[in-house]
Amino acid sequence: MILSLRGRQAAPPRSCLQCGTEPARPDATICRRCGLRIGDPPSASATLPSCPLCYKTVDDDGRLDSLANSSLRVDILSHIAEHDRFPVGDDEFLESMRRGDRIRIGRWDAPFDVVRRYLVTGAVEAGRNRAMQHNAVVTAMAQIGRWGSDTPVIGDQPEWREARAAVTSLMERYHFRRA
Ligand SMILES: [Zn+2]
Ligand SMILES: [Zn+2]
Numbered sequence: 516m517i518l519s520l521r522g523r524q525a526a527p528p529r530s531c532l533q534c535g536t537e538p539a540r541p542d543a544t545i546c547r548r549c550g551l552r553i554g555d556p557p558s559a560s561a562t563l564p565s566c567p568l569c570y571k572t573v574d575d576d577g578r579l580d581s582l583a584n585s586s587l588r589v590d591i592l593s594h595i596a597e598h599d600r601f602p603v604g605d606d607e608f609l610e611s612m613r614r615g616d617r618i619r620i621g622r623w624d625a626p627f628d629v630v631r632r633y634l635v636t637g638a639v640e641a642g643r644n645r646a647m648q649h650n651a652v653v654t655a656m657a658q659i660g661r662w663g664s665d666t667p668v669i670g671d672q673p674e675w676r677e678a679r680a681a682v683t684s685l686m687e688r689y690h691f692r693r694a
Pocket of ligand 1: 536
């Protein structure tokens with residue numbers, strides 16, 4: 516065990532700390548993708564790997580706090596594996612509403628990735644994409660993000676209200692934990 520960020524213990528990495536690639540062989544010492552020695556801290560200029568499930572990016576030491584043990588620091592692949600026991604939400608349910616790269620919500624649909632990211636992080640990035648800005652679900656997510664789900668919206672429209680209710684119940688359903 517090596518001491519890592521904030522004095523925590525660092526678990527032996529399963530992947531390159533800089534790019535998150537898993538070594539081709541267990542005895543490999545150099546990352547085949549970025550050339551860094553396995554276990555070495557990332558360079559300051561590197562784009563660090565993010566978790567596709569909770570969207571967190573590793574810290575400067577190339578690791579995240581373990582979900583199972585808060586005194587332990589783990590690499591990205593170990594972190595992703597921990598989601599088996601510590602799921603972000605009910606992704607099985609969410610996948611059942613998926614149609615290709617879209618998700619069906621009530622009488623609307625929206626890009627699946629945008630909706631899932633919103634359910635996990637509470638943030639929606641419609642950016643300058645006009646189609647996204649005019650999507651009822653995306654509008655509802657942005658409104659809830661800005662004002663919460665209970666505040667009356669100025670110039671409110673029945674369709675927005677309905678879409679907000681659909682998004683709010685989806686959020687509750689996604690994070691519902693079966694006892
Ligand atoms: Zn690498
Ligand atoms: Zn994660």
